[in-house]
Amino acid sequence: MVNSRLSVAIHILSLLATHPHDKLTSEFMAASVQTNPVVIRRISGMLRKGGLIKTQPGISGAFLMKKPENVTLLDIYHAVFQEEVLFTVHANPNPACPVGKQIQQTLDDSFERVENAMKNELANQTLQDVIEHLII
Amino acid sequence: MVNSRLSVAIHILSLLATHPHDKLTSEFMAASVQTNPVVIRRISGMLRKGGLIKTQPGISGAFLMKKPENVTLLDIYHAVFQEEVLFTVHANPNPACPVGKQIQQTLDDSFERVENAMKNELANQTLQDVIEHLII
DNA sequence: TATATTTGTAACAAATTTGGTTACAAGGTG
DNA sequence: CACCTTGTAACCAAATTTGTTACAAATATA
Numbered sequence: 593m594v595n596s597r598l599s600v601a602i603h604i605l606s607l608l609a610t611h612p613h614d615k616l617t618s619e620f621m622a623a624s625v626q627t628n629p630v631v632i633r634r635i636s637g638m639l640r641k642g643g644l645i646k647t648q649p650g651i652s653g654a655f656l657m658k659k660p661e662n663v664t665l666l667d668i669y670h671a672v673f674q675e676e677v678l679f680t681v682h683a684n685p686n687p688a689c690p691v692g693k694q695i696q697q698t699l700d701d702s703f704e705r706v707e708n709a710m711k712n713e714l715a716n717q718t719l720q721d722v723i724e725h726l727i728i
Numbered sequence: 729m730v731n732s733r734l735s736v737a738i739h740i741l742s743l744l745a746t747h748p749h750d751k752l753t754s755e756f757m758a759a760s761v762q763t764n765p766v767v768i769r770r771i772s773g774m775l776r777k778g779g780l781i782k783t784q785p786g787i788s789g790a791f792l793m794k795k796p797e798n799v800t801l802l803d804i805y806h807a808v809f810q811e812e813v814l815f816t817v818h819a820n821p822n823p824a825c826p827v828g829k830q831i832q833q834t835l836d837d838s839f840e841r842v843e844n845a846m847k848n849e850l851a852n853q854t855l856q857d858v859i860e861h862l863i864i
Numbered sequence: 865t866a867t868a869t870t871t872g873t874a875a876c877a878a879a880t881t882t883g884g885t886t887a888c889a890a891g892g893t894g
Numbered sequence: 895c896a897c898c899t900t901g902t903a904a905c906c907a908a909a910t911t912t913g914t915t916a917c918a919a920a921t922a923t924a
Contacts, residue, residue, distance in 0.1 A: 595882070596818040599835055603818070606827050617899070624825040625818060628884050633900065649900045650891030665838065678846075682732040682739065682761060689760040691742050691862060698861040699735055702801070706849045710814075713845035717838055725834040726827060731911070753870070764913050769871065785871045786920030 597672040598665075600625055601635050602722060605668065608645065609660045609723050615653030635672065642671025660723055666714035678707040733808040734801075736761055737771050738858060741804065744781065745796045745859050751789030771808065778807025796859055802850035814843040 603625050607616055618629040618636065625632065636654055639645045644663060647654040656663070681699045685692035739761050743752055754765040754772065761768065772790060775781045780799060783790040792799070817835045821828035 596816050597882090598815050599817045599831075599839075602835060603821065603827065603831050606831065610827060619899085624822050624828045626820045626822050626828070627818070629900095630885070630902090631883065633902085634883095637901070647900070648891080649889095650893085650898080652892090652899055654900095665842070676729070678729055679734050680729050680732050681735045682763070684762045685739065686760050686762050691739065691746060692760045692762070694862045695735075695739050695742065698858055699738060701861065702853055702858060703735075705853070706801070706846055709849035710842055710846040713842045717841070722834055722838060725837065726830045733911090755870085765871095766873090766914070767912070769873085770912095773872070783871070784920080785918095786869080786922080788870060788922085 597635060597638075598669060600627070600631070601639060601668050601672050602665070602719070604632060604635060604639065604654075605644065605656065605660075605663065605719050606723055606726060608654055608656050609719060610726070612655070617652050638672050639668070642667065644668065644671055659720075661718050661720040663719040664715045665717045665719075665722075666711050668719075669711070669714050677703070678710060679703045733771060733774075734805060736763070736767070737775060737804050737808050738801070738855070740768060740771060740775065740790075741780065741792065741796075741799065741855055742859055742862060744790055744792050745855060746862070748791070753788050774808050775804070778803065780804065780807055795856075797854050797856040799855040800851045801853045801855075801858075802847050804855075805847070805850050813839070814846060815839045 604621055607621055607624055618632040621632045622629040636645065636647055640647050640654075644657055644667060645654045646657055679699075681696050681703070685695050687693045740757055743757055743760055754768040757768045758765040772781065772783055776783050776790075780793055780803060781790045782793055815835075817832050817839070821831050823829045
């Protein structure tokens, strides 16, 4: 995957969870991730819209809306990827071909089971698990 | 995912499995997928290198190297994605930060479990399952 | 043998995605 | 009021994906 949104999102949430009494600015978090503060604010915005953190324009810092043990990696995944599917099916198979006619529905079903298997494991891991692994 | 390699690969293999006595050219398969023959040959090349089909320069057609019930979707996934990881971890977290120092190893472990869950389900489905779903 | 067909592959272009950056309005602090 | 922070738009460069043309090499066929 070309994309490190999930990774950066978990990094942000881990920082917030391990510094519950500090006001962590996007600049501070950017220094930990080693990226630009706007990248942090962009992903923080997704986490805010997903109900995972609270931030306010002008007010320094961000804080978690749930306890780390109640935030699953699936919650974070949904916040940053929304409705994106894991595997796309090619768009225009030929309906005049028996395979082409039915491949989309077939693969939609198949890929949905694969995506659900992935999501079950994401739901099985929490932000608290991540933090404990960090602290050890 | 932006990418329909897996989907097209399964389409190709489904065509070969359901037409075992025909010599399916890249042009024929391209008509079913509705794409360019070179796209078919490109993905056929990955399937050949993955040991799933046999093709030869100049000789029309391709054929399966295994029975459809012995080809899992994980075999096909590996043929087309090789060593690609499902979720990448951002590259340069700050080692001076306790979170930054350990986030990569932590997320590598976490994401590997998620990737394995996905792969287990891919291994659980075979090309034969796909074909049966098509035929019904 | 000569012609036609097919595969494999390189090369290129257009579209899309990602991450980084600048800029700036709006909100809040001291 | 001066300063800081967030949210967001706009833009760019790099990477990726898909479609395309071109062509050499291998094979089939007349």
